[in-house]
Amino acid sequence: MPRFLLFCRPGFEKDCASEANDRFAQAGWSGRTHTFDPHGLVGFEGEFYDEAHRGPKPVPKLSELVFTRQILEGAALVKDLSAQDRAGPIAAAFLETVPGRSYRALVLEHPDTNEGRALAPFCKKFTPAMNNALRRAGFQFEPQNPAAPALHVILLSYEKIYVAHNRGAKGQWKGGIPRLKFPEDAPSRSTLKLEEAFLALMSENERTHLLKEGGMAVDLGASPGGWTYQLLQKGYYVTAVDHGKMDEPLLASGMVDHREEDAYKYKPRQAIDLLVCDMVDKPQKVASLMGKWFQQKQCRWAIFNLKLPMKKRFEEWEICRDIFWKESQLSPEQFDLRAKHLYHNRDEITLLVKPKRA
Numbered sequence: 001m002p003r004f005l006l007f008c009r010p011g012f013e014k015d016c017a018s019e020a021n022d023r024f025a026q027a028g029w030s031g032r033t034h035t036f037d038p039h040g041l042v043g044f045e046g047e048f049y050d051e052a053h054r055g056p057k058p059v060p061k062l063s064e065l066v067f068t069r070q071i072l073e074g075a076a077l078v079k080d081l082s083a084q085d086r087a088g089p090i091a092a093a094f095l096e097t098v099p100g101r102s103y104r105a106l107v108l109e110h111p112d113t114n115e116g117r118a119l120a121p122f123c124k125k126f127t128p129a130m131n132n133a134l135r136r137a138g139f140q141f142e143p144q145n146p147a148a149p150a151l152h153v154i155l156l157s158y159e160k161i162y163v164a165h166n167r168g169a170k171g172q173w174k175g176g177i178p179r180l181k182f183p184e185d186a187p188s189r190s191t192l193k194l195e196e197a198f199l200a201l202m203s204e205n206e207r208t209h210l211l212k213e214g215g216m217a218v219d220l221g222a223s224p225g226g227w228t229y230q231l232l233q234k235g236y237y238v239t240a241v242d243h244g245k246m247d248e249p250l251l252a253s254g255m256v257d258h259r260e261e262d263a264y265k266y267k268p269r270q271a272i273d274l275l276v277c278d279m280v281d282k283p284q285k286v287a288s289l290m291g292k293w294f295q296q297k298q299c300r301w302a303i304f305n306l307k308l309p310m311k312k313r314f315e316e317w318e319i320c321r322d323i324f325w326k327e328s329q330l331s332p333e334q335f336d337l338r339a340k341h342l343y344h345n346r347d348e349i350t351l352l353v354k355p356k357r358a
């Protein structure tokens with residue numbers, strides 16, 4: 001019975017679990033989730049072998065899970081660790097859960113909570129002892145071997161940890177959390193959401209081909225200008241639509257046209273490349289507006305936020321997704337729709353819509 005461990009923002013465990021139940025069931029799993037709030041962790045347990053197809057069942061991809069930041073497999077709880085020898089029992093747990101005896105990385109991490117963050121210095125200090133214990137247990141460190149898993153130790157406390165491993169997704173952010181530096185001259189911290197969206201929702205190839213210098217963008221709900229700032233960094237000309245004030249240095253750049261208008265009434269004079277929207281409004285209303293821009297062929301691609309302040313966030317996101325497809329009249333065969341609850345998001349998720357071949 002393999003146990004998957006899914007990481008989410010603390011407080012979003014129920015949304016992460018609802019989505020995991022749904023996606024694992026679609027992939028043929030019958031299993032159940034456990035939530036470990038307030039740690040921001042969700043476990044999924046289910047039968048791995050597919051009798052009908054005589055093979056392992058497919059595992060939902062991280063990119064298909066909106067409320068999951070990181071997904072690990074082979075999770076097992078190790079309790080009652082003593083200060084005399086923590087590393088030995090942890091290495092023994094890896095012996096039971098990891099296929100093979102090589103590993104390409106050792107990751108020590110903790111929940112994204114205040115209590116979890118207090119364990120960060122210990123994680124760093126404990127790493128050499130853990131590597132030694134793995135070596136003593138017969139594991140070989142092979143950083144260049146792409147087939148070898150990354151071994152994760154997730155500390156819930158000094159006495160209680162999870163072991164788990166990751167066979168794919170080399171280069172993923174630790175804990176699914178990107179460490180982005182806030183640019184001093186950006187007008188709001190929201191700027192980090194769009195920067196993370198470019199990194200989390202697009203491949204390097206897509207960034208090269210889609211984020212084009214000299215492109216035309218519209219930013220709906222732009223004030224004070226954190227998203228507009230990111231677009232200027234990429235060389236876009238931006239029409240910023242908001243009754244609120246825009247940051248003066250952005251306006252002085254000569255790249256920004258500020259329209260003090262209602263975003264629901266604003267229409268571009270010609271089709272633009274990129275539409276972004278970070279308006280605080282009902283998510284179904286925003287999803288419908290975004291759909292209309294595509295239906296009227298007013299933009300080629302878009303990144304937008306849906307604020308989900310209600311309890312059933314997973315269900316609300318699915319309703320918004322259906323509204324978007326219906327209003328836009330786009331087909332999932334021709335367009336990608338990706339969504340993620342980003343690290344820099346709170347009660348909101350970020351969506352990207354783009355033609356499949358762009």
Ligand SMILES: C[S@@+](CC[C@H](N)C(=O)[O-])C[C@H]1O[C@@H](n2cnc3c(N)ncnc32)[C@H](O)[C@@H]1O
Binds near residue numbers: 278
């Ligand atoms: C979260 S803030 C946007 C922050 C911005 N993305 C940034 O990075 O600085 C939401 C903005 O949406 C604007 N807004 C809400 N409803 C709007 C509407 N109907 N038309 C235009 N702007 C609207 C608000 O005035 C507010 O400035």
